[in-house]
Amino acid sequence: MPHARARITDGSGTGAASPGGSGRGLAGLRERVDVLGGEFSTDRPAGGGFVVRARIPGGSGGSTA
Numbered sequence: 001m002p003h004a005r006a007r008i009t010d011g012s013g014t015g016a017a018s019p020g021g022s023g024r025g026l027a028g029l030r031e032r033v034d035v036l037g038g039e040f041s042t043d044r045p046a047g048g049g050f051v052v053r054a055r056i057p058g059g060s061g062g063s064t065a
Helices: 025-035
Strands: 003-010 039-043 050-057
Touching: 025 039, 025 050
Parallel strands: none
Antiparallel strands: 003 050, 039 050
8 A cells, every 4th residue: 555654863862952942843744644644653772862753644545635
């Protein structure tokens, strides 16, 4: 089945939130992936940093417009 997959890695290991943000970044992303029937995970690898993974199932390839 076709799908979209993303892996975002922050190797700095700071884990600090950006100033002035809404504070809904990861929660909002998780909600969107869930609505689309996808998989979402986060991790803090032993060597430091932060990893976000998302996998979203694709359609049949046909247009609905």
